[in-house]
Amino acid sequence: MKKNYDVTIVGAGPAGATLAYELAKKGIGVLLLEKEKLPRYKCCAGGVTSKAARLLDFDISEVAEDVIHEVSFTFNLGSPYLGQHTQPLMYTVMRDVFDHFLVKRAQGLGAVLMDGQKVTQVQVSGDWVEISTDDSAFRSRLVVGADGAYSIVAKELGMGRSIEYLMGIESEIVVPEEELAKWKSRAQLDLGCIPGGYAWIFPKRDHLSIGAGCHASRARDLYARHQKFLDSLNIGSYTIARSGSHLIPTCTKGRLVWQNKALLLGDAAGLAEPLTGEGIHNAIQSAQLAAAVIEGSLVSGEVELQDYQEAVDKKIMSELRIVRVLSKFFIRFPHLAFGMLNQGDALWRALCGLMLGEIDYAAIKGRAGGFKGIFKRLLRA
Numbered sequence: 001m002k003k004n005y006d007v008t009i010v011g012a013g014p015a016g017a018t019l020a021y022e023l024a025k026k027g028i029g030v031l032l033l034e035k036e037k038l039p040r041y042k043c044c045a046g047g048v049t050s051k052a053a054r055l056l057d058f059d060i061s062e063v064a065e066d067v068i069h070e071v072s073f074t075f076n077l078g079s080p081y082l083g084q085h086t087q088p089l090m091y092t093v094m095r096d097v098f099d100h101f102l103v104k105r106a107q108g109l110g111a112v113l114m115d116g117q118k119v120t121q122v123q124v125s126g127d128w129v130e131i132s133t134d135d136s137a138f139r140s141r142l143v144v145g146a147d148g149a150y151s152i153v154a155k156e157l158g159m160g161r162s163i164e165y166l167m168g169i170e171s172e173i174v175v176p177e178e179e180l181a182k183w184k185s186r187a188q189l190d191l192g193c194i195p196g197g198y199a200w201i202f203p204k205r206d207h208l209s210i211g212a213g214c215h216a217s218r219a220r221d222l223y224a225r226h227q228k229f230l231d232s233l234n235i236g237s238y239t240i241a242r243s244g245s246h247l248i249p250t251c252t253k254g255r256l257v258w259q260n261k262a263l264l265l266g267d268a269a270g271l272a273e274p275l276t277g278e279g280i281h282n283a284i285q286s287a288q289l290a291a292a293v294i295e296g297s298l299v300s301g302e303v304e305l306q307d308y309q310e311a312v313d314k315k316i317m318s319e320l321r322i323v324r325v326l327s328k329f330f331i332r333f334p335h336l337a338f339g340m341l342n343q344g345d346a347l348w349r350a351l352c353g354l355m356l357g358e359i360d361y362a363a364i365k366g367r368a369g370g371f372k373g374i375f376k377r378l379l380r381a
């Protein structure tokens with residue numbers, strides 16, 4: 001016999017785990033289905049900005065590998081611009097540990113996790129949604145797709161996919177102790193070596209996460225360029241402990257994130273940022289927006305699921321629209337962005353404000369006098 005739940009969430013990444021946590025906190029019966037056995041590896045640089053960490057009502061420092069206070073920007077690995085801040089700008093995490101930590105928080109409040117359960121079919125049938133995995137079947141009043149870039153929920157329910165993709169490559173690089181020590185609290189971003197994108201170095205407790213990303217349409221040479229970047233770094237001998245690539249979905253205008261009895265979150269909804277590829281913040285934020293709407297809809301019956309679309313449009317899509325315009329410029333003229341960093345600390349202060357969550361892109365655009373103002377400043381640089 002099928003077991004019934006109020007809400008079934010497909011995917012136990014930051015989006016699904018956060019929603020499970022928020023719903024369990026409200027006493028709503030929630031089932032979290034994950035295809036992998038947890039903890040599972042996720043191809044990701046593992047940068048959790050302070051802005052993202054602050055969304056959570058618990059501390060993540062026990063799963064942080066390092067705390068970033070400095071970012072070194074280079075152009076084609078030339079002389080760096082070093083930005084520093086007294087406050088933590090970003091935490092680095094390993095996603096297997098971080099995501100599992102979020103899931104355990106949700107389980108602690110009563111959410112039910114079933115891992116090793118790959119969802120293969122989702123069907124709305126009368127008042128229920130029927131969800132099938134390889135060996136089980138479940139019913140619930142609502143289904144939520146938090147199942148990442150290749151969302152089966154979006155596919156099964158035919159939810160519109162006006163999405164563009166970035167491609168990211170990530171390698172976990174083991175370096176000698178003395179080399180690792182040099183990177184403590186410091187990340188590096190190189191703007192010149194990946195056409196249409198950038199390369200990064202994020203320090204972890206016992207290794208460096210080094211990767212590269214760009215728009216998927218320009219990713220043909222990404223592996224070769226990533227390897228060249230690795231070889232050009234002055235890090236002595238190194239071993240690649242693990243390497244992989246993954247798509248990062250970022251939606252274009254008009255993305256529908258809800259349907260009768262279904263919502264999409266995080267990467268499944270295409271909510272990653274088109275400039276940096278940062279997706280954890282919007283995964284968590286979309287889950288929190290969804291939790292409020294689901295509670296209103298299931299408990300009081302006064303809220304329509306379509307209110308989730310309005311909340312996502314207002315809080316997330318409006319920001320993504322601004323970033324998309326900016327990214328077109330930065331991607332074409334990365335040397336201008338680098339030049340602007342070197343002209344004074346205005347751009348660095350703006351970047352810190354964004355990472356700390358003190359300002360958003362809309363505020364930056366407003367202060368600069370619109371896109372025209374931003375582009376004028378860049379051209380002056």
Ligand SMILES: Cc1cc2nc3c(=O)[nH]c(=O)nc-3n(C[C@H](O)[C@H](O)[C@H](O)COP(=O)(O)OP(=O)(O)OC[C@H]3O[C@@H](n4cnc5c(N)ncnc54)[C@H](O)[C@@H]3O)c2cc1C
Pocket residue numbers: 010011012013014015016033034035036042043044045046047048049117118119120146147148149150151152167168169170211213245246247248265266267268272277278279280281283
């Ligand atoms: C190389 C690279 C580097 C990145 N670096 C960063 C970074 O530093 N900071 C940042 O903020 N973002 C980064 N991102 C983006 C970030 O990884 C994603 O935006 C984020 O993971 C989205 O979270 P999510 O919960 O929506 O989806 P995911 O984390 O992808 O989780 C989806 C979950 O659903 C499960 N699933 C999928 N299909 C099924 C199914 N059929 N049945 C059951 N379960 C299923 C998956 O196994 C997975 O656990 C990076 C991405 C890449 C590719």
